[in-house]
Amino acid sequence: MSAIETYVDELRAALPPLPLRRRRIVAEIRDHLLEVAADEREIGATPAIAEQRAVERIGPPRPLAAEFAALEARRGIRTANRAAPATIAVWLTVLLTNVLSWQFIPEWQAMHLSRLIWRWQGAPDTLQKLWAPSWGAAGLLLACVAYGERSRLRSAACLLTAIGLGGFVAAQARWWWSPTSFIAYESLLAIGLAGALILSASRTRREPVSRWSALVTLVALLPLTLATLIQLLGGVASVPLNLRSAPLTVGLWLIVPLTVTAFAGATRAVVATWSR
Amino acid sequence: MKGEALRGHLELLLLAALAKGPAHGYALIERLETCSGGVLELTEGSVYPALHRLEQQGFVTSSWTTAEGRRRRTYRVSRRGQGELRTRQASWRALVSTVDLVLRPA
Numbered sequence: 156m157s158a159i160e161t162y163v164d165e166l167r168a169a170l171p172p173l174p175l176r177r178r179r180i181v182a183e184i185r186d187h188l189l190e191v192a193a194d195e196r197e198i199g200a201t202p203a204i205a206e207q208r209a210v211e212r213i214g215p216p217r218p219l220a221a222e223f224a225a226l227e228a229r230r231g232i233r234t235a236n237r238a239a240p241a242t243i244a245v246w247l248t249v250l251l252t253n254v255l256s257w258q259f260i261p262e263w264q265a266m267h268l269s270r271l272i273w274r275w276q277g278a279p280d281t282l283q284k285l286w287a288p289s290w291g292a293a294g295l296l297l298a299c300v301a302y303g304e305r306s307r308l309r310s311a312a313c314l315l316t317a318i319g320l321g322g323f324v325a326a327q328a329r330w331w332w333s334p335t336s337f338i339a340y341e342s343l344l345a346i347g348l349a350g351a352l353i354l355s356a357s358r359t360r361r362e363p364v365s366r367w368s369a370l371v372t373l374v375a376l377l378p379l380t381l382a383t384l385i386q387l388l389g390g391v392a393s394v395p396l397n398l399r400s401a402p403l404t405v406g407l408w409l410i411v412p413l414t415v416t417a418f419a420g421a422t423r424a425v426v427a428t429w430s431r
Numbered sequence: 432m433k434g435e436a437l438r439g440h441l442e443l444l445l446l447a448a449l450a451k452g453p454a455h456g457y458a459l460i461e462r463l464e465t466c467s468g469g470v471l472e473l474t475e476g477s478v479y480p481a482l483h484r485l486e487q488q489g490f491v492t493s494s495w496t497t498a499e500g501r502r503r504r505t506y507r508v509s510r511r512g513q514g515e516l517r518t519r520q521a522s523w524r525a526l527v528s529t530v531d532l533v534l535r536p537a
Contacts, residue, residue, distance in 0.1 A: 183456065183479060183504045190457045191475070214476035222480035230487055 158206040159188045162216055169220035171227055171427040180223055188213060227427035228364040234420025235372050242413040245406055366428035373421040380418050441481045442490075443523060444471070446508060446516040449491060453507035456482060482506055490515050 156164075163185050170177045188209045195205035213219070448454070448462045456478055463471050485491045490512030496505040508516065 179504070180479070180483075182502065186455070186501060186503055187457050187475070187479070189501070212475050214474055219476045219480070222477075223483065226480060226483050226487060 158203070158210045159185065159192065162188065162210045162213075166216040166220055169217050171224045171430040173227060173423065173426060176223075176227060184213070184219075224427045224430065225364070228369060228424045231420045231423030231425075231427060232364045232369055232372060235376065235417045235424065236420075238413050238417035238420060239372075239376060242410055242417055245409045245413065248406065364424055364428060366425075369421065369424035369428045373418075373425050376414075376418050376421050380414050440523075441473075441477060442485055443516070443519045445478070445481055445485060446490060446512055446519065449506055449508045450513065450516055453505050455496075455503040455505050459506070485512065488515075 163181055166184060167177060167181050170180060188206070191209035191212055192202070192205040195208045196202060200208060444463055445459060448459050448466065451462065454462060457475075459482075460473055460475055460478055463473060482491065482493075486493055486506070490509060491506045492509050493504050493506045495502050497503070
């Protein structure tokens with residue numbers, strides 16, 4: 156095996172097991188080594204010596220992998236640190252408004268979460284049909300945010316989310332809009348959520364991340380994640396279909412992606428720090 | 432000048448080099464060496480984590496491009512990065528002039 160391939164294999168083995176990230180780093184470093192080797196050959200080195208020099212110039216693979224692992228840990232913990240307080244804040248707001256809504260809002264038929272998800276089947280016009288794929292796009296966007304990649308995929312996800320949610324809001328404005336229409340309210344909240352996630356992902360701050368702080372963050376997020384899962388899987392089914400359940404329904408649409416983002420970030424940090 | 436002496440300034444140097452135009456990692460290293468008249472000798476391995484860090488901070492963006500049949504990760508300065516570069520340039524100049532004042536012979 157050539158010196159470059161040996162180096163690349165060692166680097167791959169030393170990097171945190173985050174497949175997409177690892178693939179990018181390995182491809183980038185291999186390209187660098189091949190280019191350096193080509194330059195060395197141009198000035199008269201034999202292929203074997205050229206590869207050896209390229210490998211020597213970039214330095215040993217393990218410290219390089221450790222630097223990348225530290226970066227991944229920082230990225231993951233930052234995501235978790237931003238998403239988790241937001242999740243908790245939404246939970247508290249939901250609890251408060253849920254109580255208030257039962258106190259002050261008269262019973263009134265409204266859409267249920269599960270019916271919104273299946274809106275695609277019964278949507279009366281094209282704009283409303285945008286609702287279902289928009290959530291797919293929003294999911295893609297969240298995956299990109301959790302992954303931390305600033306890629307074209309992320310731009311495409313932002314665009315799709317904006318088109319989908321924008322279309323749905325336009326449809327709601329035409330068919331449903333009224334000050335008490337919580338579906339339109341929910342759409343605006345969803346757009347706000349997507350915007351907040353994009354903004355939060357673009358903000359950065361340096362922090363040294365230890366393996367224990369990453370693990371503590373993940374463990375601290377477990378009850379929150381469990382609570383969200385229980386509420387999502389079991390709670391919604393028992394919620395009556397009226398406006399009084401709006402805070403819970405709206406809250407869940409915010410809580411679920413926030414929880415997933417926080418949990419994904421913490422998991423990423425744990426993987427990056429414990430694989431060093 | 433070896434990599435150790437550049438500790439803490441590598442990101443500024445990379446931002447400044449990228450401000451001259453998009454480039455991939457190796458081209459950036461060459462650009463820095465050329466601009467410095469061969470004085471800067473970067474540890475090549477340190478450049479890539481620094482670029483990823485700048486990207487994480489939103490100061491640079493990157494994408495895959497194909498040149499001479501090979502895929503390369505090409506970096507470019509973002510608008511935020513341009514602002515950051517101006518800020519870091521200003522603080523660097525302030526530092527240099529302050530240190531100059533201290534070092535000036537009595």
